[in-house]
Amino acid sequence: MNKRQLQKQKTREHILKIAKQEFVEKGFLNTTTNQIALQAGIAHGTLFLHFKNKDNLIVEILDKELELMSSGIQDLVGRSADLEQMLILYLNLLEEDEKLFSVLARELPFYPEELRRKIMFRDSLIRSHFHNVIESGIGAGKYRKLDPSTAVTFLFGTINYYLSLRSIFVENGSVIAKFRSKIISTFKALLICEKEK
Amino acid sequence: MNKRQLQKQKTREHILKIAKQEFVEKGFLNTTTNQIALQAGIAHGTLFLHFKNKDNLIVEILDKELELMSSGIQDLVGRSADLEQMLILYLNLLEEDEKLFSVLARELPFYPEELRRKIMFRDSLIRSHFHNVIESGIGAGKYRKLDPSTAVTFLFGTINYYLSLRSIFVENGSVIAKFRSKIISTFKALLICEKEK
Amino acid sequence: MNKRQLQKQKTREHILKIAKQEFVEKGFLNTTTNQIALQAGIAHGTLFLHFKNKDNLIVEILDKELELMSSGIQDLVGRSADLEQMLILYLNLLEEDEKLFSVLARELPFYPEELRRKIMFRDSLIRSHFHNVIESGIGAGKYRKLDPSTAVTFLFGTINYYLSLRSIFVENGSVIAKFRSKIISTFKALLICEKEK
Amino acid sequence: MNKRQLQKQKTREHILKIAKQEFVEKGFLNTTTNQIALQAGIAHGTLFLHFKNKDNLIVEILDKELELMSSGIQDLVGRSADLEQMLILYLNLLEEDEKLFSVLARELPFYPEELRRKIMFRDSLIRSHFHNVIESGIGAGKYRKLDPSTAVTFLFGTINYYLSLRSIFVENGSVIAKFRSKIISTFKALLICEKEK
DNA sequence: TATGAATGAGCATTCATTCAT
DNA sequence: GATGAATGAATGCTCATTCAT
Numbered sequence: 001m002n003k004r005q006l007q008k009q010k011t012r013e014h015i016l017k018i019a020k021q022e023f024v025e026k027g028f029l030n031t032t033t034n035q036i037a038l039q040a041g042i043a044h045g046t047l048f049l050h051f052k053n054k055d056n057l058i059v060e061i062l063d064k065e066l067e068l069m070s071s072g073i074q075d076l077v078g079r080s081a082d083l084e085q086m087l088i089l090y091l092n093l094l095e096e097d098e099k100l101f102s103v104l105a106r107e108l109p110f111y112p113e114e115l116r117r118k119i120m121f122r123d124s125l126i127r128s129h130f131h132n133v134i135e136s137g138i139g140a141g142k143y144r145k146l147d148p149s150t151a152v153t154f155l156f157g158t159i160n161y162y163l164s165l166r167s168i169f170v171e172n173g174s175v176i177a178k179f180r181s182k183i184i185s186t187f188k189a190l191l192i193c194e195k196e197k
Numbered sequence: 198m199n200k201r202q203l204q205k206q207k208t209r210e211h212i213l214k215i216a217k218q219e220f221v222e223k224g225f226l227n228t229t230t231n232q233i234a235l236q237a238g239i240a241h242g243t244l245f246l247h248f249k250n251k252d253n254l255i256v257e258i259l260d261k262e263l264e265l266m267s268s269g270i271q272d273l274v275g276r277s278a279d280l281e282q283m284l285i286l287y288l289n290l291l292e293e294d295e296k297l298f299s300v301l302a303r304e305l306p307f308y309p310e311e312l313r314r315k316i317m318f319r320d321s322l323i324r325s326h327f328h329n330v331i332e333s334g335i336g337a338g339k340y341r342k343l344d345p346s347t348a349v350t351f352l353f354g355t356i357n358y359y360l361s362l363r364s365i366f367v368e369n370g371s372v373i374a375k376f377r378s379k380i381i382s383t384f385k386a387l388l389i390c391e392k393e394k
Numbered sequence: 395m396n397k398r399q400l401q402k403q404k405t406r407e408h409i410l411k412i413a414k415q416e417f418v419e420k421g422f423l424n425t426t427t428n429q430i431a432l433q434a435g436i437a438h439g440t441l442f443l444h445f446k447n448k449d450n451l452i453v454e455i456l457d458k459e460l461e462l463m464s465s466g467i468q469d470l471v472g473r474s475a476d477l478e479q480m481l482i483l484y485l486n487l488l489e490e491d492e493k494l495f496s497v498l499a500r501e502l503p504f505y506p507e508e509l510r511r512k513i514m515f516r517d518s519l520i521r522s523h524f525h526n527v528i529e530s531g532i533g534a535g536k537y538r539k540l541d542p543s544t545a546v547t548f549l550f551g552t553i554n555y556y557l558s559l560r561s562i563f564v565e566n567g568s569v570i571a572k573f574r575s576k577i578i579s580t581f582k583a584l585l586i587c588e589k590e591k
Numbered sequence: 592m593n594k595r596q597l598q599k600q601k602t603r604e605h606i607l608k609i610a611k612q613e614f615v616e617k618g619f620l621n622t623t624t625n626q627i628a629l630q631a632g633i634a635h636g637t638l639f640l641h642f643k644n645k646d647n648l649i650v651e652i653l654d655k656e657l658e659l660m661s662s663g664i665q666d667l668v669g670r671s672a673d674l675e676q677m678l679i680l681y682l683n684l685l686e687e688d689e690k691l692f693s694v695l696a697r698e699l700p701f702y703p704e705e706l707r708r709k710i711m712f713r714d715s716l717i718r719s720h721f722h723n724v725i726e727s728g729i730g731a732g733k734y735r736k737l738d739p740s741t742a743v744t745f746l747f748g749t750i751n752y753y754l755s756l757r758s759i760f761v762e763n764g765s766v767i768a769k770f771r772s773k774i775i776s777t778f779k780a781l782l783i784c785e786k787e788k
Numbered sequence: 789t790a791t792g793a794a795t796g797a798g799c800a801t802t803c804a805t806t807c808a809t
Numbered sequence: 810g811a812t813g814a815a816t817g818a819a820t821g822c823t824c825a826t827t828c829a830t
């Protein structure tokens with residue numbers, strides 16, 4: 001790679017970085033290409049030199065971001081086969097980048113087909129961890145006999161709901177933090193029938 | 198009602214019908230008032246004679262649906278207060294206008310503040326029916342001792358999730374139909390600890 | 395005049411009355427024909443049955459109103475040949491209907507040609523009173539030798555200025571009241587050279 | 592400055608020139624941004640590339656004029672502080688762009704709050720020059736003891752009156768030119784008690 | 789390769805006036 | 810004579826994308 005190509009690569013990465021920042025703050029749909037270029041300190045037109053259009057930019061950004069995330073998450077959840085531990089770790093991860101995940105939860109249905117599939121694919125990897133642990137837990141008689149897929153959808157659907165309406169549930173701070181214990185206890189209740197005290 | 202009023206009423210309902218079609222097809226956010234007027238065969242300005250603004254038009258359309266739902270459930274509550282029947286009825290009502298509710302689930306976070314508030318208020322009326330039945334069921338020892346609010350959020354979050362990602366879960370046809378029985382049985386499992394057979 | 399004509403006459407007067415109210419409150423330019431019809435309790439179209447268009451309505455209203463005003467003012471100013479007394483009386487009259495005069499001062503340049511001429515004609519009648527008193531005062535050596543027309547324009551221009559920017563000079567209450575004494579004393583200073591104390 | 596910047600500068604000034612023409616002709620309120628773009632031979636959107644909004648365009652145009660005026664007067668004040676010369680200069684500057692100032696005098700009360708504030712602020716700078724000279728003149732015993740604020744309002748109110756009703760005072764040509772000497776002599780009479788000859 | 793000026797279709801809403809009833 | 814539903818032109822502003830420099 002010669003000097004020119006190197007420079008181009010660098011600019012490209014810079015755009016990606018800045019665009020992500022803007023994206024996290026305002027959502028991709030509400031961020032204009034102009035804003036991104038401005039923040040990145042490049043010409044508006046330069047952006048379209050590196051990315052064919054706005055959609056392509058978002059695909060690239062999230063693709064990269066999701067790669068990092070999902071591997072991070074898999075690391076964490078892979079470390080423990082205890083469902084509650086996994087859930088706690090997962091919620092912690094969400095809380096760390098809550099703004100990003102909140103944007104994602106809200107905007108996902110509006111992303112271009114290709115991106116949506118990619119995101120959902122990675123999402124499904126994480127889901128499958130939970131799915132497996134639940135399934136084997138049921139097999140071991142540890143959990144009640146219910147459909148593991150639906151159980152997982154209840155969990156992720158609920159979390160997704162809290163995230164996407166984040167601004168309604170909390171003024172500032174974290175929705176995940178606010179509802180963490182209730183999410184965990186309610187999900188445990190779904191899986192396990194403790195004796196009523 | 199004289200001929201004049203009749204004609205106005207007719208125009209109004211015609212607009213509502215066309216607008217709903219367009220909204221269902223393209224979403225509220227991507228449907229312009231111009232498109233609606235064009236499709237309805239009226240002047241653009243006429244639309245604003247019948248509805249103060251685009252938001253009000255949306256509210257009216259959704260109000261009808263949500264009101265129908267709320268009253269349907271209330272009726273049921275008055276007669277039996279059986280949670281499963283309520284849930285079945287609710288899912289049936291969602292299925293009847295699934296495309297519309299799917300649009301709503303996706304777009305709600307992007308509606309202007311006031312519109313969102315109005316819709317969420319109507320929504321909360323329906324939610325409260327479930328909340329009340331669950332709460333009194335817990336009090337009566339019929340359901341397990343869990344937080345009724347969180348239980349309701351699990352239910353509505355999950356349904357919302359299925360609706361908003363509808364096009365991913367099904368090619369054609371109804372997500373609600375596809376997952377109805379699993380939603381019901383899993384939610385029942387959350388509330389009731391049946392003896393494992 | 396038969397019953398029908400009588401009724402028509404009555405409606406017409408009613409419209410004029412209501413329109414004036416609205417006009418005083420918001421200015422004619424910012425009052426819609428719809429608002430007037432609504433307030434008057436008549437159909438929107440009826441308004442155009444009695445008045446060819448909005449301009450004609452305003453002409454008629456102000457014409458009538460100005461007739462009353464200017465005769466009232468002439469009465470008052472006619473009673474006294476003392477300039478200060480006349481000025482005080484004039485300012486009192488303005489203060490009584492300050493909202494109306496404020497609207498008039500602001501909007502006059504935008505009224506249709508015909509109306510503007512009428513208003514200015516009536517205005518000039520009042521002016522001529524002041525003009526005459528000043529002129530004879532100068533002749534009698536009572537006032538300084540200056541151009542009476544310009545002196546009058548200074549007075550009316552200043553008053554007009556206070557009225558037209560009324561909302562900037564006072565939050566509520568009267569501009570005339572607020573600046574009355576300064577207007578009077580400064581205008582007297584223009585006409586008379588008192589010995590400096 | 593390179594070719595690019597030069598071209599932009601040129602376009603910007605072209606817009607300003609055309610906009611001023613249109614404004615002077617039809618008033619600010621009755622000139623549409625579309626008209627300006629059309630006349631200037633640019634795309635409608637281009638106008639908003641150079642000026643954030645219509646109000647800013649107006650402000651810029653008036654700023655130029657008012658700034659010119661204010662600095663011209665300030666220059667003079669720095670050299671001689673002679674009130675009559677200041678007034679002559681001020682009237683000359685008004686006369687140079689009389690059509691524009693006439694529009695301004697008429698329309699100011701109808702401008703949106705913020706725009707009005709900005710213009711009045713600039714205006715008050717000019718006014719303050721007169722105020723200061725009068726005040727210190729009074730202190731020096733050169734002028735009579737009267738309220739300087741009201742004196743200034745008499746001057747500006749009167750000039751404003753002539754300008755706003757310009758079309759009534761003159762068919763063609765300049766109101767300022769027509770009444771210049773009378774305005775000056777009458778205002779001098781207000782400030783100074785010359786011995787009657 | 790990078791620039792950034794220019795584009796122009798697109799949008800919700802207002803309001804005096806008309807005309808069929 | 811009265812009604813009031815319908816009209817439709819008009820408006821300020823945004824923003825992804827292009828292309829001459």
